[in-house]
Amino acid sequence: MTEKKYAIVYDWMDKWGGVERILLNLHQMFPNAVFYTSHVDLEKAPWAKSLPLRATFMQKLPKFITRNRILSLLFYPFAFESIDLSEYDVVLSVTSSFAKAVITKPDTLHISYILTPTRFLWVKQEEYIKNRFLAFISAPVLTWLREWDFYASKRPDVLVALSEVVQQRITKYYQRQSTLVYPPFDTKYWETLQTAHTLHTQALREWAHSCGIQSSFYLVVSRLESYKKVDLAIKAMKSLPQEQLIIVGTGSKSAQLRKLAGKNCTFLGAVTEEQLAYLYANANAFIMPQEEDFGYVALEAVFFGCPVIAYRQGGAIETVQAGKTGIFFEKQTEEDLLKALAHFHTVSYNVKKYLKMEGKERVQRFKKNVFEDKIRHLISIS
Numbered sequence: 365m366t367e368k369k370y371a372i373v374y375d376w377m378d379k380w381g382g383v384e385r386i387l388l389n390l391h392q393m394f395p396n397a398v399f400y401t402s403h404v405d406l407e408k409a410p411w412a413k414s415l416p417l418r419a420t421f422m423q424k425l426p427k428f429i430t431r432n433r434i435l436s437l438l439f440y441p442f443a444f445e446s447i448d449l450s451e452y453d454v455v456l457s458v459t460s461s462f463a464k465a466v467i468t469k470p471d472t473l474h475i476s477y478i479l480t481p482t483r484f485l486w487v488k489q490e491e492y493i494k495n496r497f498l499a500f501i502s503a504p505v506l507t508w509l510r511e512w513d514f515y516a517s518k519r520p521d522v523l524v525a526l527s528e529v530v531q532q533r534i535t536k537y538y539q540r541q542s543t544l545v546y547p548p549f550d551t552k553y554w555e556t557l558q559t560a561h562t563l564h565t566q567a568l569r570e571w572a573h574s575c576g577i578q579s580s581f582y583l584v585v586s587r588l589e590s591y592k593k594v595d596l597a598i599k600a601m602k603s604l605p606q607e608q609l610i611i612v613g614t615g616s617k618s619a620q621l622r623k624l625a626g627k628n629c630t631f632l633g634a635v636t637e638e639q640l641a642y643l644y645a646n647a648n649a650f651i652m653p654q655e656e657d658f659g660y661v662a663l664e665a666v667f668f669g670c671p672v673i674a675y676r677q678g679g680a681i682e683t684v685q686a687g688k689t690g691i692f693f694e695k696q697t698e699e700d701l702l703k704a705l706a707h708f709h710t711v712s713y714n715v716k717k718y719l720k721m722e723g724k725e726r727v728q729r730f731k732k733n734v735f736e737d738k739i740r741h742l743i744s745i746s
Contacts, residue, residue, distance in 0.1 A: 367396075368453040368454055369396075369451060369452045369453050369454070370394045370396065370397035370398075370452060370453070370454045370455075370456065371397060371398050371399075371400060371449050371452040371454070371455045371456070372387070372390050372391070372394070372397045372398070372399050372400070372455075372456045372457075372458065373399075373400045373401070373444070373447070373449075373455060373456070373457040373458070373459075373463045373466050374387055374399065374400075374401050374457070374458045374459070374463055375401065375402060375440075375458075375459050375460060375461050375462050375463045376401055376402050376403055376404070376430075377401050377403075377404040377405065377409045377412045377417075378403070378404070378405040378408045378409050378430075378431070379408055379409060379587070380408075380409065380411060380634075381587065381660075382547065382658070382660030382661065383458065383460075383479060383547075384409070384411060385547070385548070385550070385660070386458060386477070386547050386548065387399070387415075387458060388411065389548045389550070389732060389735065389736070390456060390458070390739075391414075391415060393736055393739070393740075394456075397416075397456075398416050398417075398418060398452075399412075399415045399416060399417045399418070400417075400418050400419075400420075400447050400449075400466075401417065401418075401419055401420070401463075402419065402420050402422045402430075402439075402440055402443045402444065402462070403419050403420065403422040403423045403425070403430045404417060404419050404423065405427070405430070405431070420443040420444070420446060420447060421443060421446065422436065422439050422440075422443045425439070437505075437509075438505070440461070440462040441462065441465060441509070441512055441516075443462075444462050444463060444465045444466050445465060445466070445467055447466050447467075449466055449467070449468050449469075449472065450469055450472075452468075452472055453472060453473065454472070454473045454474075454475070454743060455468050455472055455473070455474045455475070456475050456476075456477065456739075457474065457475075457476040457477065457520065458476075458477045458479065459476060459477070459478060459479060460478075460479040460480050460482065460483065460657075461482045461483075461513075462482075462516075463476075464476040464478070464516055464517060464519065464520055465512075465513075465516035465519060466519070467519065468519070473521055473522075473743065473746050474519065474520045474521050474522075475520060475521065475522045475524060475739075475742055475743065475746065476520035476522070476523055476524065477524045477526065477545070478523055478524065478525055478526065478530060478534055478542065479526050479530065479657055479658075480526070480530050480533060480657045481513075481517070481530075481533045481534060481537040481538060482509075482513050483591070484506075485506065485509055485510045485513050486510070486513075486533065486537045487533065514537070514538065517534075517537075517538040517540060518538075518540070521746060522543065522742060522746050523538070523540055523541070523542040523543070524542060524543050524544075524545050524739075524742065525542040525543065525544050525545070526545075526546070526547060526657055526658050526679075527544070527546065527657060527658045527678075527679040527682055528544060528679075528681075528682055529657065529677075529678050529679055529681070529682075530542075530657050530658075530679075531544050543738075543742060545735060545738045545739065545742075546658070546682075546729070546730050546734070546735065547658060547660060547730070547735060548730070548731070548732040548734075548735035548736065549660070549663050549667075549727050549730040549731060549732065550732045551667070551724070551727060551728075551731055551732070552732075554641070554664065554667050554668075557637055557638055557641040558641055558645075558667075558668065560638050560641070561638050561641040561642045561645065564638065565642075568638070568639065568642040571639060571642075572642065572646075575630065575632060576630055577608070577610060577630065577643075578608045579646075580607070580608065580648055581607075581608040581609065581610050581646075581647055581648060582597075582601070582607060582608070582609050582610070582647060582648050582649055582650075582651055582705075583609075583610050583612070583643055583644070583647035583648075583649070583650050583651065583665075583670070584597050584609065584610070584611045584612065584613075584650075584651050584652075584653075585612045585613060585640065585643075585650070585661045585664075585665075586611075586612075586613045586615075586652075586654065586661070587613050587614070587615040588611075588613050588614060588615030588616070588617045588618045588621055589615045589616060589617055590617060591654060592615075592653075592654045593653040593654040593675075593696060594611065594613075594617070594621055594653065594654075595617075595621060595624055596653040596696060596697075596698060596701060597609060597611075597651045597653050597701065598611075598621060598624050598625050598626070598629055599624070599698045600698050600701040600702050600705065601626065601628055601629060602625075602626040602628075602629075603698070603702060604628070604702075604705065605626065605627070605628050606628075607628060607705075608628050608629075608630065609625075609628060609629045609630070609651075610630050610632060610643060610647070611625075611629065611630065611631050611632065612632050612633075612634075612635050612640065612643065613633070613634075614633055614634055618631070618633075640664075641668060644664060644665050644667075644668035644669075644670045645668045645669065645670065647665075647670050648671075648712070649670065649671040649672065649673050649690070649708060649712070650662070650665035650670045650671070650672050650673070650690075651673045651674075651701075652672060652673070652674040652675065652680060652684075653674075653675055653696065653701060654675065655675060655677040655678040655680075655696075656678045656679045656680055657678060657679050658678075658679035658682070658683065659674070659678070659679040659680045659682075659683045659684075662674060662679075662680060662683040662684055662690075663683055663727050663730055666683070666684075666689045666690075666719065666723050666726055666727060667723060667724060667727050668723075669716065669719040669720055669723050670719070671689065671690045671691070671708070671712060671715045671716060671719060672684045672689060672690030672691075673690060673691055673692075673693065673701075673704050673705065673708055674690060674691075674692055674693075675692070675693060675696055676692035676693065676694055680692070683730075685726065687711065687714075687715070688715065688718045688719075688722070688726075689715070689718070689719060689723065689726055690715065691704055691707060691708055691711065691715070692704070
């Protein structure tokens with residue numbers, strides 16, 4: 365029998381995060397698969413250099429367009445519908461927006477891994493277009509895109525949901541059933557990093573000291589974008605000048621957040637995975653103020669025994685156990701986060717004790733091989 369030909373499609377490749385880990389995992393599963401995307405920025409996504417990759421006509425557009433989601437918005441539907449996938453037996457799209465719209469032959473199996481129904485069309489639209497005038501003039505375009513996105517969601521043969529909250533959104537907005545498959549958490553990879561950071565403890569301590577990191581600190585690991593609510597953690601920490609907040613990540617709101625921050629807030633930008641492991645292992649707690657579709661970074665923190673202080677919405681409910689691996693706050697307000705931080709001081713001993721004994725066990729349900737087995741099973745039965 366002829367070996368099946370696979371294609372993997374993703375929205376765009378211009379950053380690094382939890383989703384990009386999924387793509388590399390799929391590359392390991394299907395090493396002969398060809399990757400397709402609207403455009404790739406290898407300066408911002410050097411991890412993509414190893415992939416057999418094909419980009420759409422958008423790759424030839426000026427960077428000032430492709431690097432701006434608003435300016436490039438209307439190109440995406442046409443870009444993905446223009447991709448020729450006729451030579452493939454199986455297409456796997458990974459998407460939070462447009463990649464599910466690719467057109468395949470009737471005998472091609474298309475499985476779409478939905479990270480979320482398109483956020484700026486369905487989920488908290490007000491966070492993406494805050495200017496009233498801009499919202500008014502863009503309304504007809506967004507209405508058209510919402511209709512297009514709804515019909516595009518019918519194209520895949522199978523929809524797979526990243527988390528329970530995403531599964532609920534798929535039912536609500538796309539009116540389709542989906543299969544729940546949690547993203548892969550590579551425990552072996554993080555164990556290797558844990559060993560490395562233990563071996564290089566002195567060098568990492570010197571690095572931390574050179575960055576102004578104190579012995580006691582709270583940690584945020586996030587893209588610096590509005591919907592990530594990093595400003596909430598910064599504002600709360602301004603009220604606690606005796607505490608230090610370390611922020612890891614880059615994004616379009618970096619300059620704005622730096623202006624907002626107090627003297628007890630340190631921005632590290634991008635760090636190595638080994639440095640990140642050191643930060644998780646030494647932080648008082650990891651703060652996750654945003655509503656995540658899943659919250660991969662919460663698993664990273666738990667793996668290293670770092671308690672999580674999370675907003676009780678979205679995927680955090682599935683990755684954080686109240687009173688065991690962390691605590692929740694109910695409202696995205698400075699006051700509520702401060703209450704959670706105060707409460708954390710009273711329970712931190714028990715949480716850290718539980719994490720030391722059971723932390724690694726708590727991430728087992730998200731192990732890499734579980735994800736791989738479920739994806740392969742879906743392909744075999746579809």
